[in-house]
Amino acid sequence: MKKALLWFGMFSKRLFKKGTYLCLMMLIPLLVLVFAAGAKEESGMVHILLVQEDPQDAFSTQIVEELLGSSEMILFTQTSQGEALRQIKAGAADAAWIIPADLQAHLASVFLGQKQEYPPIQVIEQTDNALLRLTHEKLSSTVYKYWAEEMYLQYLQSLAPEAEAISRQELMEFYHSSTVTGTLFEYTDIYGNVRSDSSYLITPLRGILTVLVVLCSVVSALYYRKDTDRGLFSTVSFRFRPFIELGYQLTSVLYMAFAVLISLIVSGLTGPWWAELLLFFLLCIGCTLFGTLLGRLTGGRQVTAALLPVLLVLMLAICPIFYHLPDLRYFQFLFPATFYITGVHHYAYIGYFFLYDIILAALWMLIMKKQYR
Amino acid sequence: MKKYLQLQFKRMRKTMVLVILVAAFLVCGIYAVYQATVTRWSAENSTEKFTIAMVGTADDALLRLGISAAQTMDASRFTVELVEMEEKQASDALYAGEIAAYIVVPDGFLDHALQGELIPLKFVSETGGKTILTVVKQELSAAVSNLVLSSEQGSFALYDALTALGHGDIAYQEMNNLANLYAGQIFNRDNLFSVEYIGVSEGLDFEKALLCGLSVLLLMLMSIPFAGVFVRDSYGLERLLCSKGVGAFKQVLSELMLYGLSMLILVTAAMWAFSKGAPKYLLAGIPVALCIASLCLMIYSITEHLVSAVILQMLLGVGMCFVSGCIYPISFFPASIQSLARFLPTGVIKTHFSGVLLGRSVQETGLLLTAFSVFFFTVCVGVRKYRIVHHKGGIL
Numbered sequence: 001m002k003k004a005l006l007w008f009g010m011f012s013k014r015l016f017k018k019g020t021y022l023c024l025m026m027l028i029p030l031l032v033l034v035f036a037a038g039a040k041e042e043s044g045m046v047h048i049l050l051v052q053e054d055p056q057d058a059f060s061t062q063i064v065e066e067l068l069g070s071s072e073m074i075l076f077t078q079t080s081q082g083e084a085l086r087q088i089k090a091g092a093a094d095a096a097w098i099i100p101a102d103l104q105a106h107l108a109s110v111f112l113g114q115k116q117e118y119p120p121i122q123v124i125e126q127t128d129n130a131l132l133r134l135t136h137e138k139l140s141s142t143v144y145k146y147w148a149e150e151m152y153l154q155y156l157q158s159l160a161p162e163a164e165a166i167s168r169q170e171l172m173e174f175y176h177s178s179t180v181t182g183t184l185f186e187y188t189d190i191y192g193n194v195r196s197d198s199s200y201l202i203t204p205l206r207g208i209l210t211v212l213v214v215l216c217s218v219v220s221a222l223y224y225r226k227d228t229d230r231g232l233f234s235t236v237s238f239r240f241r242p243f244i245e246l247g248y249q250l251t252s253v254l255y256m257a258f259a260v261l262i263s264l265i266v267s268g269l270t271g272p273w274w275a276e277l278l279l280f281f282l283l284c285i286g287c288t289l290f291g292t293l294l295g296r297l298t299g300g301r302q303v304t305a306a307l308l309p310v311l312l313v314l315m316l317a318i319c320p321i322f323y324h325l326p327d328l329r330y331f332q333f334l335f336p337a338t339f340y341i342t343g344v345h346h347y348a349y350i351g352y353f354f355l356y357d358i359i360l361a362a363l364w365m366l367i368m369k370k371q372y373r
Numbered sequence: 374m375k376k377y378l379q380l381q382f383k384r385m386r387k388t389m390v391l392v393i394l395v396a397a398f399l400v401c402g403i404y405a406v407y408q409a410t411v412t413r414w415s416a417e418n419s420t421e422k423f424t425i426a427m428v429g430t431a432d433d434a435l436l437r438l439g440i441s442a443a444q445t446m447d448a449s450r451f452t453v454e455l456v457e458m459e460e461k462q463a464s465d466a467l468y469a470g471e472i473a474a475y476i477v478v479p480d481g482f483l484d485h486a487l488q489g490e491l492i493p494l495k496f497v498s499e500t501g502g503k504t505i506l507t508v509v510k511q512e513l514s515a516a517v518s519n520l521v522l523s524s525e526q527g528s529f530a531l532y533d534a535l536t537a538l539g540h541g542d543i544a545y546q547e548m549n550n551l552a553n554l555y556a557g558q559i560f561n562r563d564n565l566f567s568v569e570y571i572g573v574s575e576g577l578d579f580e581k582a583l584l585c586g587l588s589v590l591l592l593m594l595m596s597i598p599f600a601g602v603f604v605r606d607s608y609g610l611e612r613l614l615c616s617k618g619v620g621a622f623k624q625v626l627s628e629l630m631l632y633g634l635s636m637l638i639l640v641t642a643a644m645w646a647f648s649k650g651a652p653k654y655l656l657a658g659i660p661v662a663l664c665i666a667s668l669c670l671m672i673y674s675i676t677e678h679l680v681s682a683v684i685l686q687m688l689l690g691v692g693m694c695f696v697s698g699c700i701y702p703i704s705f706f707p708a709s710i711q712s713l714a715r716f717l718p719t720g721v722i723k724t725h726f727s728g729v730l731l732g733r734s735v736q737e738t739g740l741l742l743t744a745f746s747v748f749f750f751t752v753c754v755g756v757r758k759y760r761i762v763h764h765k766g767g768i769l
Contacts, residue, residue, distance in 0.1 A: 020676040041707035073512040111558040121566040137516035140562035148523035175530040184518035185496040219683040305601040306391035309594040
């Protein structure tokens with residue numbers, strides 16, 4: 001144990017001697033913190049401009065106010081019609097919704113099914129695409145909400161004429177005090193976890209940072225080869241070389257994984273502390289073994305170096321970082337990043353990660369036995 | 374300097390064959406990602422609908438009628454397909470990507486709803502963290518929620534109001550009548566608006582913008598294999614060269630020329646592979662190649678450790694590409710990040726590529742990229758000079 005710590009100390013000293021590794025470890029959480037802070041500002045996948053023909057019109061104003069800041073998918077901003085057209089043509093906005101002054105007067109004929117030669121709201125879009133089609137639902141459901149209130153009032157007054165003598169505010173109290181409030185849906189993922197409030201912009205960070213750790217392990221393998229070729233470990237007995245190799249790589253992986261953990265904490269992307277601790281240790285072991293095995297399988301340093309971007313792209317594409325690709329889900333299990341990303345949501349993956357590490361360890365022992373026989 | 378150039382060429386030549394093979398693989402891979410994304414999100418190309426499974430509706434005729442009505446009469450039938458499944462089947466289908474989400478209708482949902490009590494429906498989507506698709510599905514479901522809840526509120530408010538006004542005898546019947554009216558009106562909501570498409574005259578459409586972004590990502594990743602050639606932890610050779618009159622400036626210039634040339638070949642090949650016409654891209658590609666090469670050389674100069682060099686290159690490369698809108702469209706990010714992205718090398722390269730694709734003048738972005746190159750080159754030379762003078766050398 002004492003010797004192991006001594007070697008760990010020496011490898012750490014070698015790693016931090018140049019200073020850049022330490023700077024890098026401090027830089028990562030800082031960059032993540034800055035990005036996470038920036039990502040909290042208003043944004044959207046689609047930028048829609050709201051144009052009110054008559055800003056004094058109370059009905060259209062309440063619709064516009066309801067829309068502004070109401071959606072994670074859509075960034076709504078208000079502007080004039082001329083500016084809206086200019087921005088759409090320049091590609092600065094995706095669409096504009098032009099709300100007329102007399103919208104309320106048109107709603108009865110709209111919702112009662114009368115064919116509209118000129119539908120009241122004009123939607124101007126850059127181009128037809130799936131996302132913009134979905135925004136139409138947002139528009140119609142928001143206007144419908146206010147129409148539903150009008151419909152209730154009109155229907156009530158048609159049945160009970162004495163209601164016309166009662167103020168609108170009093171009649172709307174029945175509407176607003178209804179027990180039917182909140183949301184129709186409770187959102188969960190497939191594992192039964194309630195949806196988190198984290199932004200979709202920072203969610204990929206967990207995956208990107210994990211890929212960083214995996215890459216660190218592969219590059220450490222490269223560096224180990226370089227040092228071995230220089231004769232740095234020539235005095236070490238063959239019996240202990242495999243463990244020296246593991247320890248060498250584990251040292252850099254451990255520090256990088258720690259920096260990643262700090263980054264996840266500052267960005268709020270962590271799960272329960274016990275899951276994170278377990279995943280941390282499994283990640284360190286998994287990445288170390290992964291890097292060692294990959295270094296052995298690819299042969300030369302140049303091949304390993306050339307494969308780095310391939311590995312990077314494969315992990316970014318296959319692992320559930322930006323998108324979940326069901327057709328490739330079985331390939332995902334080749335990479336330790338998959339277990340680290342998913343394990344925080346689905347605890348069974350912590351068990352799978354343990355199994356994955358066992359398999360890698362078995363492969364490693366097999367290869368080492370063959371090599372150092 | 375000529376001999377140093379030849380030496381660097383020989384060192385790079387060993388790596389070039391592999392780099393070319395890797396580049397070919399990456400071009401194919403990134404093109405596949407491009408095609409898959411365009412197919413999914415482009416309305417012209419996509420015939421896919423969001424398939425949502427309904428669970429727990431098998432025994433309820435009224436619910437099944439509602440689903441059937443929505444699928445035959447509602448405008449959402451062009452974008453959403455509702456199918457009925459058992460929960461286990463739906464869960465497996467979601468995991469396999471056969472459906473976008475499933476909705477679990479709890480027992481007694483309708484009975485409670487008819488009494489004004491709302492039991493939330495469980496909307497299950499995704500198998501992991503929050504993604505773009507999760508947000509899209511939630512938006513769609515929130516719109517549905519709005520429609521249903523507004524109708525319910527109106528119906529029950531009518532019941533309460535009629536009862537309070539002494540019309541309790543007709544309250545229940547009229548509540549149902551109003552609910553039916555609401556249901557019919559929901560299907561007419563498409564009459565609310567007309568859509569006009571005006572196109573984009575000054576910017577790129579979705580497909581070309583994605584192409585630009587992925588090209589930048591490809592080029593940033595392609596430079597990683599060169600780390601092993603240019604990262605150095607001792608400066609014996611460099612000191613010797615210095616003593617022979619090949620100072621830091623000439624050394625870095627030689628490296629930049631070779632590295633830049635390799636990147637230029639890759640840049641031109643990438644631009645040609647995605648949209649034909651090599652000659653016009655060669656000239657436009659020079660500032661891009663110089664910028665990427667000088668940025669990477671700067672990273673390799675600052676870090677003396679191969680691990681640090683690759684990590685920093687990946688962090689800056691993928692990080693800057695992400696923030697510059699090369700993976701997610703730039704419009705997805707807040708205004709402050711969009712402003713920052715305009716001044717990042719990856720953001721400027723993306724704008725440069727956009728200009729080339731649109732056939733516009735790229736002088737401004739070319740100059741900016743050249744300025745970046747000069748800055749990175751200067752830092753590189755400065756660090757080399759410092760290291761030649763102060764570096765202790767050795768392998769430990």
